[in-house]
Amino acid sequence: MLRPKPERQEPQIAPPSVFYTVAESQSVTLDVSAQGEVRPRTDISLTAQVAGQVVSTSNEFVNGGAFEKGDVLIKIEDAAYRAAAAAARSRLAQEEAEAALARKDYEELGLQEDPTALALRIPQLEQARAEYNAAKLDLDRTTIRAPFKGRVRERIVGVGQYVSPGAQLGRIFSTDVAE
Numbered sequence: 001m002l003r004p005k006p007e008r009q010e011p012q013i014a015p016p017s018v019f020y021t022v023a024e025s026q027s028v029t030l031d032v033s034a035q036g037e038v039r040p041r042t043d044i045s046l047t048a049q050v051a052g053q054v055v056s057t058s059n060e061f062v063n064g065g066a067f068e069k070g071d072v073l074i075k076i077e078d079a080a081y082r083a084a085a086a087a088a089r090s091r092l093a094q095e096e097a098e099a100a101l102a103r104k105d106y107e108e109l110g111l112q113e114d115p116t117a118l119a120l121r122i123p124q125l126e127q128a129r130a131e132y133n134a135a136k137l138d139l140d141r142t143t144i145r146a147p148f149k150g151r152v153r154e155r156i157v158g159v160g161q162y163v164s165p166g167a168q169l170g171r172i173f174s175t176d177v178a179e
Helices: 079-109 122-140
Strands: 043-047 052-057 072-076 143-145 150-155 168-174
Touching: 072 168, 079 122
Parallel strands: none
Antiparallel strands: 043 168, 052 072, 072 143, 150 168
């Protein structure tokens, strides 16, 4: 108590030391390391639409093989399909002749009313035309073409193997767009 009271002093606040530099813009290349997985946008299974024995495969139809859009990848034996198309074409030609003869016969009768479709054999002609188109389509389906530019992920069938409709022939993916 006998001590003198300390004098009251305001504390002096010293401003902090600051270092600075003037920013200048410049081009910088940054390296970024990351991990991820690139996947093709289109990845499909090739399947057979007709039955038959595989008679040839493309040299590119191997695991990792590259191909262009429209390339023939697999060829299925087509002898039976060629015969069916020829028979259907023959039947179509016969029906066309029958229809023309039916029209000529009807015109020679000199009837005033319009002939029915059945009298002119139009349904038979349309059926023969549809059968021919179906036979041609099956024949075309014996050649499996690449639907896009890409690569083979997996080859499943080879020469000599018998395939049925819906059988998986391989897996392919496109190389145009990746995600």
